[in-house]
Amino acid sequence: MDSRDNDATPADLNPSVSDIARWTDTYFLRTKATVGRFGDKRVTYAIFMRRPVVSAPRQAVDWLNGVARERGFEVEIDLLHTEGRWVGAGEPILYITGPLYHLVDLETLLLMKLGPACVGAYNAFTMCADLPKVAFLAMDARHCAGTEMAEIMAYAASVGSARAKRKVGAIGFIGNATDATAHYFGRTAGLGTMPHALIGYAGSTVRAAEMFHETFPDQDLTVLVDYFGREVTDALEVCRRLPHLAAAGRLSMRIDTPGGRFIEGLDPPGSYAVLERHVPSAIRGYRDETQLRYLIGTGVSAAAIFHLRDALDAAGFDKVKIVASSGFSPAKCRIMAEAQAPIDVIGTGSYLPERWTETYATADIIEYDGEKRVKVGREFLFRK
DSSP, X not given: OBTTSOOOOGGGOSSOGGGHHHHSOHHHHHHHHHHHHHOOOEEEEEEEESSOEEOOOHXXXXXXXXXXXXXTXXXXXXXXXXXXXXXXXXXXXXXXXXXXXXXXXXHHHHHHHHHHHXXXXXXXXXXXXXXXXXXXXXXXXXXXXXXXXXXXXXHHXXXXXHHHHHHHOOOEEEEESOSTTGGGGTOSSOOOOXXXXXXXXXXXXXXXXXXXXXXXXXXXXXXXXXXXXOHHHHHHHHHHHSHHHHHTTOEXXXXXXXXXXXXXXXXXXXXXXXXXXXXXXXXXXXXXXXXXXXXXXXSSOHHHHHHHHHHHHHTTOTTOEEEEESSOOHHHHHHHHHTTOOOSEEEXXXXXXXXXXXXXXXXXXXXXXXXXXOOTTOGGGSOO
């Protein structure tokens, strides 16, 4: 791959070439000045991560190619693990070759764009692969530290999702919450119907559903049912108020019950009973307190999802879907898969890396004018 292989334009660069010096580490800037004084060398960088990831290099590579075009230098990019491929800990993801003078001040910004995306893609992949029959909605924007991170994480979810579709036939991520990054999921606009605020404004769950349907009559409707702590009662009331949507499979109930209480109608004994009835093997196989909470605890547990499904089915609303949200991380999704929880859609921002230190990508120069040289301990980065 070289700088002509990508169609990114300088106008797309973030940060722009003129802003690079402001955002890069000072010691790289001083190295650049030194190289400018004593003479350039052609170098090769190896870029790697210290943990297994899914390769998500597009944004970093696009940016690098755009900078090369604007600065007028040639860069060679040897992408060892193409987008969506598994990368082992310590394995170089790509090699970058070009003039040290033009590359040295780009390392900081390049790594910013690569590491978090690769870990986010890994997390999204594992979630989709564990629950291949569940559709996912990326709701990470509110958890991101600025719009650039939101862009990186939407891209990461799309890469992880695509891998899960390819590997296990998963439904994967079907969309996200914002228009700005909807294109990563093949859409022109974000998805979503109502936050808790609309229910508070309307004064009742049923009235909020009516208002939304009157405003957007052609859209499918997902209704939050935990606002008043009446998940089952309000879900059934909405179904009875909008039976045509329920019968057509255009109505979904979203539970986002907070961790401070149980869903309506459940308590610890009741939660055990629900799982004993549906998946007794799940309750007997849990391994720690966190997993037990995901199964029968407060909030959106596996038992809570079964409980709501049972109520809908018993009332004749078997075509109404269940959307689950609230802390659906890779660990929680794994437990939901083991419990075979009847979820149709998961809204999640929890595929974002939990430990930010795991997102740190590393770059080392391994060749100077064709001569292999790297700091002791990093010899494993040399080209095989």
